[in-house]
Amino acid sequence: MVMPRSGGHISAAPPTLADVAELAGVSRQTVSNAVNNPDLLRADTLARVQDAIDKLGYQPNRAARSLRTRASHLIGLRMPALQEGTANAMMDRFVHTFVEAAAETGYHVLLFYGDPADPLDGYDELLRSTAVDAFVVTDTHLGGQQTTWLQSRRARFVSFGRPWTQPDAKHPWVDVDLAYGAEIATEHLIERGHSKIAWIGWHKDSLLGEERRSGWIHAMHTHGLSTTGLASRTEDSISSGKAAADAILDETEPTALVCASDTLAMGVLHSLFERRLRLGEDIAVVGFDDSQVAQTVPPGITSVRPPLEEAARELVKALEELLATPSYAAPGVMLKPVLTVRGSS
Amino acid sequence: MVMPRSGGHISAAPPTLADVAELAGVSRQTVSNAVNNPDLLRADTLARVQDAIDKLGYQPNRAARSLRTRASHLIGLRMPALQEGTANAMMDRFVHTFVEAAAETGYHVLLFYGDPADPLDGYDELLRSTAVDAFVVTDTHLGGQQTTWLQSRRARFVSFGRPWTQPDAKHPWVDVDLAYGAEIATEHLIERGHSKIAWIGWHKDSLLGEERRSGWIHAMHTHGLSTTGLASRTEDSISSGKAAADAILDETEPTALVCASDTLAMGVLHSLFERRLRLGEDIAVVGFDDSQVAQTVPPGITSVRPPLEEAARELVKALEELLATPSYAAPGVMLKPVLTVRGSS
DNA sequence: ACCATGGCTTGGAACGATCCAGAGTTTCAC
């Protein structure tokens, strides 16, 4: 080494292992050990090296480390498509906690973008260039394309969402039991004295929708209540929520409505608004997701709140194990949502 | 080279430059040129190399490339703190477009987490480890700590938000002219025939708040309307929005309210809800941010919509220039919001 | 006094790409 780089003329380049080694009077490898395996060093050497590290403000170069160890300490997360409804706000909360939890274990999150029309777009490039150590997949209910493809490429990943279409999938996953969510929502209404409780949900081909619907049915039947004429299936949008509410209010006059999403619940609110019915007084409404909207609309919409924070933490935990043990096959984790009760019921 | 790695036994490691070079019968450097400076190669050589690249599915290793070129092609974005109100949904929309725009120019976004109590937390580590090429800073209105610190570290960054407290800052920035936003919101109400238009805003020490407030004042005075007794300043929360609305509705009986945020507007809605006043009929309300909530609450809240997509694209453009020309000093870009009119006015 | 043991430290090689300087080939003007 001819000259310490840190003494450079222009904007000092970051110090390297060699700089620290020189200052501490040890070899490069010893500094490396001080950082990665401190217990290999004698106490006094360690202290000396630590001093030098602090003095120079040394921080291992990520690229060099990645190159050598074949680990980037980055987790890839494909930016979920922006949705019309309230679901992306939920994703936001999830992403937030995930980033936080990942940071605690030394991982950062690499956000990437993929053409919404192609569920696989974006993954391949990052995988081939070994840019990330693993992925988090979020939209498993849209079909197993992403997970099967990743599996075939021997990529590491965990999913937020059970492997709906592949019960034998071996990757770690975390999901929220929203059938149970619908059940507690319905039971809450029954406790409040309602018996004509309608369901406004999604189309039959929506796995998530049928899942939630089953919870409503189960609760109704358990309590000996009829569901005939009380179910309606539609798109997940405000306008179709309104239309569905209009129809069902005209036909069967329920006293309470359980909606498969806060978006649909908002549609219901539009219907009530037109009919000059007072939410929470004339009629009760329960939604799903506990979105910003549900929290803020007066008088507040009772909503099924998925434990996103817990889910994120569980996923990070699974990721850690997966990356430590390549063959790691975790059992899926199913979390229970809670009902946040507000003025709407 | 003893053995091509691609012919390996277990899970084939990704192909390297050397593998491609061997297959195409050229040197490593030629392959590198084929990828980065195709016009340096003779047409037939290029074709041959391209074939080999395609056949092997070669993708340059990011870590190796980063190490050599000292560029990671990652942009650091510190996860904004989760807020009570509606502002984070706005950030979500911004982040989304930003990731998309960045992807188009070959950059990915590295999300990181920092202790909310320390606005600088997280930056240093990434900077020292040369993990990112640049940062996007978002909360400039909270004081110039982040930008001054980054500047002192000679870090590259752009900010979404003007340099409020340092008019001489030299970094590129993009911001939205929300004084103008308040102005068009107020004028919209004046056009609708209102003359007693109240302002519900933030505390005096909020730069953003005073900015917006000035637009309301300007519009009112331009049209010869008085503002006395019509302004109120409070926290950015639903409950304080409600309290402020309660007070002002009791005292001065305005026919319209302009709120500094959708969160405050929601607070107003709570007040109206209690008073059984009908939004958009008995009284008009305009908010800021055009959040999910404003879009979905019946009958919809008229709101000032910041052009987040455009802002994100402008920022990416500035970043590109900044990274190409280290000394690049861009003029700041000020964008104009538009008013999304809904049922509340 | 000698060798084995274990604790601590070291220099060389490697990860996979690009930079650099030079070598070989072609082109073209004189």
Place this chain on the structure above:
DNA sequence: GTGAAACTCTGGATCGTTCCAAGCCATGGT
């Protein structure tokens, strides 16, 4: 036909780190 310039292509060095195998040194048993 010759030399210079332009065009292609190449091998070696390098970025900053960790892996690997070996070296040094004190300890302790024989």
